[in-house]
């Protein structure tokens with residue numbers, strides 16, 4: 001019997017980073033191979049609805065709706081779950097094909113490979129979840145990780161800078177003394193692991209209160225517990241549906257993107273994982289619960305000033321190198337600006353009309369980072385006569401070195417020296433009830449979309465063409481050139497001034 005499924009290609013078919021032609025071609029080849037989808041039909045559909053083209057992309061980055069009809073037998077592989085719940089098919093920044101349901105409150109992507117590439121690589125092969133009857137839901141929280149002791153600092157930095165490896169050693173050794181000083185001043189290590197574990201427990205309880213029994217896992221990118229360990233535990237627990245929730249409200253290729261690349265590789269190389277339905281919440285700064293909680297914290301902290309109306313609200317976000325945004329297509333700056341707009345709109349709706357500004361902190365090394373820089377803006381504001389300032393850490397959801405040392409110590413001192421008289425800082429969200437409840441809602445909303453299936457590319461092919469990987473190679477390649485070309489005198493100036 002024949003029935004028809006309509007797959008719509010919506011305006012969410014948006015390519016945020018330049019994609020090499022090969023990725024697009026491969027996407028269609030895989031669609032054709034796995035779904036029996038006629039390449040021409042799909043091309044035509046997209047081509048017709050295309051509004052705009054970029055030189056490096058074979059088709060548009062924004063398109064209105066286009067649709068493709070398929071007969072049921074031809075989409076056998078996509079329809080393993082016997083549901084036609086896939087709303088749109090998209091290609092994300094890394095060239096990874098995914099099914100992306102329309103979502104308003106946060107950006108959710110689902111992926112689940114229909115092809116099993118190799119199970120020989122895996123030491124513990126677990127039966128694919130489609131054969132397991134009992135539903136087991138997992139939530140994987142992603143974060144960066146931080147050294148727990150001063151001895152951890154250099155190896156942690158090595159992991160952070162580990163691409164390519166020979167340079168990671170050098171850069172981490174140059175950076176370690178300054179980092180160690182920072183970690184020593186906040187008690188000898190990062191509180192990130194402890195706080196993230198507390199958030200995981202609070203999220204589990206919040207989901208239980210919503211009658212959802214879940215296991216919550218923590219996967220850190222550069223320190224314990226590593227993402228890889230969390231994924232091994234997910235396999236051992238035989239999770240049948242997984243929501244991936246990065247603890248970064250805004251997406252950056254340096255944070256969420258980096259963790260997702262690790263996961264993507266693991267999922268493609270493993271039979272169990274490649275058939276596990278997954279939903280990824282790529283960013284969630286636009287969620288009402290998050291925006292309102294941030295506004296609550298700001299409103300409360302403003303009350304501690306002698307003249308709350310005269311306080312400048314100073315949003316300080318973690319920076320990224322400018323080239324990430326301008327060359328590699330990182331949506332981080334756009335999302336950050338949007339996030340500030342939403343928080344300020346919420347404050348205005350409560351009758352709070354303070355001035356505000358946004359600046360970027362924590363730059364590392366000699367390249368240009370997103371501007372304006374927090375330290376420079378603080379000095380300028382002091383010179384302009386601003387007397388009261390409330391710092392709001394906006395890219396972090398937990399207290400860590402950048403809030404406890406950089407903002408509370410370094411920036412506070414600089415602000416006071418620059419003429420600012422009253423200084424305050426909004427606490428990080430940590431386990432604030434309304435924030436955790438909102439994360440629980442985000443998970444609940446994302447879960448149904450995890451049933452969708454899609455295709456994926458082979459890791460070896462992807463690594464060759466991934467624009468992000470190419471960019472990182474280029475970025476660190478530039479650092480090699482920097483070290484090779486500069487004189488020893490300049491290197492020592494670089495060490496003392498910039499690191």
Ligand SMILES: C=CC1=C(C)c2cc3[nH]c(cc4nc(cc5[nH]c(cc1n2)c(C)c5CCC(=O)O)C(CCC(=O)O)=C4C)c(C)c3C=C
Pocket residue numbers: 144145146147157160175178179182190191192248252254255318319320321362364395396399400401402
């Ligand atoms: C949104 C959050 C973050 C972005 C964006 C980000 C980009 C980024 N960071 C570095 C270099 C370092 N980051 C370090 C620590 C660190 N960074 C974040 C968050 C973001 N980083 C966190 C949560 C932490 C851990 C903090 C802790 O308490 O341990 C460090 C080590 C600390 C230090 O020496 O300053 C470095 C170095 C780069 C290069 C980068 C973008 C490319």
Ligand SMILES: [Fe+2]
Pocket residue numbers: 318362
């Ligand atoms: Fe960082």
